[in-house]
Amino acid sequence: SQKIEQNSEALNIQEGKTATLTCNYTNYSPAYLQWYRQDPGRGPVFLLLIRENEKEKRKERLKVTFDTTLKQSLFHITASQPADSATYLCAKYYGGATNKLIFGTGTLLAVQP
Amino acid sequence: EAQVTQNPRYLITVTGKKLTVTCSQNMNHEYMSWYRQDPGLGLRQIYYSMNVEVTDKGDVPEGYKVSRKEKRNFPLILESPSPNQTSLYFCASSLWAGGNQPQHFGDGTRLSIL
Numbered sequence: 001s002q003k004i005e006q007n008s009e010a011l012n013i014q015e016g017k018t019a020t021l022t023c024n025y026t027n028y029s030p031a032y033l034q035w036y037r038q039d040p041g042r043g044p045v046f047l048l049l050i051r052e053n054e055k056e057k058r059k060e061r062l063k064v065t066f067d068t069t070l071k072q073s074l075f076h077i078t079a080s081q082p083a084d085s086a087t088y089l090c091a092k093y094y095g096g097a098t099n100k101l102i103f104g105t106g107t108l109l110a111v112q113p
Numbered sequence: 114e115a116q117v118t119q120n121p122r123y124l125i126t127v128t129g130k131k132l133t134v135t136c137s138q139n140m141n142h143e144y145m146s147w148y149r150q151d152p153g154l155g156l157r158q159i160y161y162s163m164n165v166e167v168t169d170k171g172d173v174p175e176g177y178k179v180s181r182k183e184k185r186n187f188p189l190i191l192e193s194p195s196p197n198q199t200s201l202y203f204c205a206s207s208l209w210a211g212g213n214q215p216q217h218f219g220d221g222t223r224l225s226i227l
Binding site for chain 2: 008030031032034036041042043044045046049051089091092093094100101103104105106
Protein backbone atom coordinates (compact mmCIF):
# COMPACT_ATOMS: atom_id res chain seq x y z
CA SER A 1 0.00 0.00 0.00
CA GLN A 2 1.06 3.59 -0.51
CA LYS A 3 2.57 5.20 2.56
CA ILE A 4 3.84 8.63 3.32
CA GLU A 5 5.80 9.37 6.46
CA GLN A 6 6.65 12.54 8.27
CA ASN A 7 8.62 12.97 11.45
CA SER A 8 6.06 12.75 14.23
CA GLU A 9 8.33 14.55 16.68
CA ALA A 10 7.94 18.29 16.95
CA LEU A 11 10.66 20.44 15.47
CA ASN A 12 11.79 23.30 17.69
CA ILE A 13 14.01 26.00 16.21
CA GLN A 14 15.09 29.54 16.96
CA GLU A 15 13.67 32.49 15.11
CA GLY A 16 15.75 33.40 12.08
CA LYS A 17 17.03 29.87 11.48
CA THR A 18 16.02 27.60 8.60
CA ALA A 19 13.47 24.91 9.39
CA THR A 20 13.71 21.70 7.39
CA LEU A 21 10.89 19.17 7.42
CA THR A 22 11.07 15.72 5.85
CA CYS A 23 8.52 13.68 3.92
CA ASN A 24 9.35 10.10 2.91
CA TYR A 25 7.23 7.83 0.76
CA THR A 26 7.20 4.18 -0.18
CA ASN A 27 6.73 2.35 -3.45
CA TYR A 28 6.86 4.19 -6.71
CA SER A 29 7.21 7.94 -6.97
CA PRO A 30 4.07 10.02 -7.03
CA ALA A 31 3.41 12.34 -9.92
CA TYR A 32 3.10 15.26 -7.52
CA LEU A 33 3.85 16.14 -3.92
CA GLN A 34 1.93 18.85 -2.13
CA TRP A 35 2.66 20.68 1.11
CA TYR A 36 0.06 22.20 3.44
CA ARG A 37 0.06 24.20 6.63
CA GLN A 38 -2.47 23.49 9.38
CA ASP A 39 -3.10 25.73 12.37
CA PRO A 40 -4.92 24.46 15.48
CA GLY A 41 -8.67 24.29 14.92
CA ARG A 42 -8.37 25.12 11.22
CA GLY A 43 -8.33 23.22 7.96
CA PRO A 44 -5.09 22.65 6.03
CA VAL A 45 -4.02 25.44 3.71
CA PHE A 46 -2.17 24.68 0.49
CA LEU A 47 1.39 26.04 0.25
CA LEU A 48 3.34 24.46 -2.63
CA LEU A 49 3.37 21.55 -4.99
CA ILE A 50 6.24 19.95 -6.86
CA ARG A 51 6.18 17.59 -9.84
CA GLU A 52 8.23 14.42 -9.99
CA ASN A 53 10.46 15.85 -12.74
CA GLU A 54 11.21 19.01 -10.74
CA LYS A 55 14.10 19.07 -8.32
CA GLU A 56 13.17 22.24 -6.49
CA LYS A 57 10.35 24.76 -6.14
CA ARG A 58 10.42 28.11 -4.32
CA LYS A 59 7.84 30.57 -3.05
CA GLU A 60 9.06 33.51 -1.00
CA ARG A 61 10.73 31.99 2.11
CA LEU A 62 9.57 28.48 1.27
CA LYS A 63 11.49 25.89 -0.70
CA VAL A 64 10.55 22.32 -1.56
CA THR A 65 12.86 19.68 -3.01
CA PHE A 66 11.95 16.31 -4.47
CA ASP A 67 14.45 13.44 -4.65
CA THR A 68 12.95 10.43 -6.42
CA THR A 69 16.08 8.35 -5.73
CA LEU A 70 15.77 8.80 -1.98
CA LYS A 71 11.95 8.84 -2.21
CA GLN A 72 11.94 12.00 -0.18
CA SER A 73 10.78 15.60 -0.22
CA LEU A 74 12.26 18.31 1.98
CA PHE A 75 10.39 21.45 2.96
CA HIS A 76 12.46 24.44 4.04
CA ILE A 77 11.39 27.69 5.68
CA THR A 78 14.20 30.21 5.68
CA ALA A 79 14.44 33.08 8.17
CA SER A 80 11.75 31.40 10.26
CA GLN A 81 9.40 33.48 12.40
CA PRO A 82 7.17 32.57 15.36
CA ALA A 83 4.20 33.05 13.01
CA ASP A 84 5.48 30.04 11.04
CA SER A 85 4.65 27.80 14.00
CA ALA A 86 2.08 25.26 12.79
CA THR A 87 1.73 21.67 11.65
CA TYR A 88 2.97 21.01 8.13
CA LEU A 89 1.50 18.19 6.07
CA CYS A 90 2.80 16.61 2.92
CA ALA A 91 0.57 14.76 0.51
CA LYS A 92 1.32 12.65 -2.50
CA TYR A 93 -0.87 12.21 -5.53
CA TYR A 94 -1.22 9.02 -7.49
CA GLY A 95 -3.18 9.16 -10.69
CA GLY A 96 -4.74 6.39 -12.69
CA ALA A 97 -7.02 4.04 -10.78
CA THR A 98 -5.90 5.49 -7.43
CA ASN A 99 -6.61 9.11 -8.33
CA LYS A 100 -6.30 10.55 -4.85
CA LEU A 101 -4.11 12.41 -2.41
CA ILE A 102 -2.58 10.52 0.48
CA PHE A 103 -1.56 12.65 3.43
CA GLY A 104 1.19 12.23 5.97
CA THR A 105 0.46 12.73 9.67
CA GLY A 106 2.24 16.07 9.75
CA THR A 107 5.14 17.61 11.64
CA LEU A 108 4.61 20.27 14.28
CA LEU A 109 7.01 23.19 13.91
CA ALA A 110 7.58 25.52 16.85
CA VAL A 111 9.66 28.65 16.21
CA GLN A 112 10.94 30.20 19.42
CA PRO A 113 11.42 33.99 19.56
CA GLU B 114 -14.56 35.27 -0.79
CA ALA B 115 -13.66 31.82 -2.12
CA GLN B 116 -14.34 29.29 0.59
CA VAL B 117 -15.49 25.87 1.70
CA THR B 118 -18.12 26.08 4.44
CA GLN B 119 -18.92 23.23 6.80
CA ASN B 120 -21.71 23.03 9.33
CA PRO B 121 -21.91 22.45 12.18
CA ARG B 122 -18.43 23.21 13.51
CA TYR B 123 -19.04 21.19 16.65
CA LEU B 124 -21.55 18.48 17.45
CA ILE B 125 -22.02 16.18 20.41
CA THR B 126 -24.60 13.47 19.87
CA VAL B 127 -25.49 9.94 20.87
CA THR B 128 -25.00 6.56 19.27
CA GLY B 129 -27.52 5.74 16.57
CA LYS B 130 -28.94 9.22 16.03
CA LYS B 131 -28.66 10.06 12.34
CA LEU B 132 -26.75 13.21 11.52
CA THR B 133 -25.68 15.18 8.48
CA VAL B 134 -22.67 17.44 8.12
CA THR B 135 -23.10 19.91 5.31
CA CYS B 136 -20.35 21.16 3.00
CA SER B 137 -20.68 23.92 0.43
CA GLN B 138 -18.11 25.55 -1.87
CA ASN B 139 -18.49 28.72 -3.91
CA MET B 140 -15.63 28.16 -6.37
CA ASN B 141 -17.46 26.07 -8.96
CA HIS B 142 -15.13 23.17 -8.21
CA GLU B 143 -15.82 19.78 -9.73
CA TYR B 144 -13.95 17.65 -7.21
CA MET B 145 -15.03 17.42 -3.58
CA SER B 146 -14.04 15.04 -0.81
CA TRP B 147 -14.44 14.26 2.86
CA TYR B 148 -11.61 13.41 5.26
CA ARG B 149 -11.40 12.48 8.87
CA GLN B 150 -8.38 13.41 10.96
CA ASP B 151 -7.37 11.35 13.97
CA PRO B 152 -4.23 11.67 16.15
CA GLY B 153 -1.39 9.57 14.77
CA LEU B 154 -3.37 8.60 11.66
CA GLY B 155 -3.44 11.86 9.76
CA LEU B 156 -6.04 12.77 7.16
CA ARG B 157 -7.86 9.81 5.71
CA GLN B 158 -10.26 10.11 2.81
CA ILE B 159 -13.81 8.90 3.42
CA TYR B 160 -15.56 9.60 0.11
CA TYR B 161 -14.93 11.74 -2.91
CA SER B 162 -16.93 13.08 -5.83
CA MET B 163 -15.56 13.80 -9.29
CA ASN B 164 -18.68 15.75 -10.29
CA VAL B 165 -22.44 15.93 -9.82
CA GLU B 166 -23.97 12.48 -9.25
CA VAL B 167 -20.49 10.86 -9.33
CA THR B 168 -19.22 9.64 -5.97
CA ASP B 169 -16.80 6.93 -4.90
CA LYS B 170 -15.36 5.41 -1.74
CA GLY B 171 -12.12 6.58 -0.24
CA ASP B 172 -10.03 4.68 2.27
CA VAL B 173 -12.45 4.61 5.22
CA PRO B 174 -16.04 4.71 3.89
CA GLU B 175 -17.69 2.31 6.33
CA GLY B 176 -20.53 3.91 8.27
CA TYR B 177 -20.77 6.97 6.01
CA LYS B 178 -22.87 8.05 3.04
CA VAL B 179 -22.59 11.00 0.70
CA SER B 180 -24.56 12.54 -2.11
CA ARG B 181 -23.75 15.11 -4.80
CA LYS B 182 -26.97 16.45 -6.24
CA GLU B 183 -25.60 19.92 -6.89
CA LYS B 184 -22.10 20.99 -7.79
CA ARG B 185 -21.63 23.20 -4.75
CA ASN B 186 -22.89 20.85 -2.02
CA PHE B 187 -21.48 17.57 -0.74
CA PRO B 188 -23.12 16.48 2.54
CA LEU B 189 -21.72 13.71 4.72
CA ILE B 190 -24.33 11.47 6.31
CA LEU B 191 -23.89 9.22 9.32
CA GLU B 192 -26.98 7.01 9.34
CA SER B 193 -26.25 5.35 12.68
CA PRO B 194 -23.25 7.02 14.31
CA SER B 195 -21.02 5.04 16.64
CA PRO B 196 -18.33 6.18 19.11
CA ASN B 197 -15.53 5.15 16.73
CA GLN B 198 -16.72 7.89 14.38
CA THR B 199 -15.76 10.52 16.93
CA SER B 200 -13.25 12.57 14.97
CA LEU B 201 -12.40 15.84 13.26
CA TYR B 202 -13.92 15.97 9.78
CA PHE B 203 -12.84 18.10 6.85
CA CYS B 204 -14.48 18.78 3.53
CA ALA B 205 -12.23 19.79 0.65
CA SER B 206 -12.65 20.82 -2.95
CA SER B 207 -10.52 21.45 -6.02
CA LEU B 208 -11.10 22.55 -9.58
CA TRP B 209 -10.85 18.94 -10.72
CA ALA B 210 -9.24 15.73 -9.52
CA GLY B 211 -5.51 15.76 -10.09
CA GLY B 212 -2.22 16.08 -8.28
CA ASN B 213 -1.58 19.54 -9.67
CA GLN B 214 -4.76 20.84 -8.06
CA PRO B 215 -4.50 22.37 -4.59
CA GLN B 216 -7.18 21.26 -2.19
CA HIS B 217 -9.27 23.94 -0.47
CA PHE B 218 -10.35 22.80 2.97
CA GLY B 219 -13.17 23.87 5.24
CA ASP B 220 -12.44 24.68 8.88
CA GLY B 221 -13.58 21.30 10.08
CA THR B 222 -16.37 19.73 12.09
CA ARG B 223 -15.56 18.17 15.43
CA LEU B 224 -17.94 15.29 16.08
CA SER B 225 -18.30 13.53 19.41
CA ILE B 226 -20.47 10.41 19.47
CA LEU B 227 -21.35 9.28 22.99
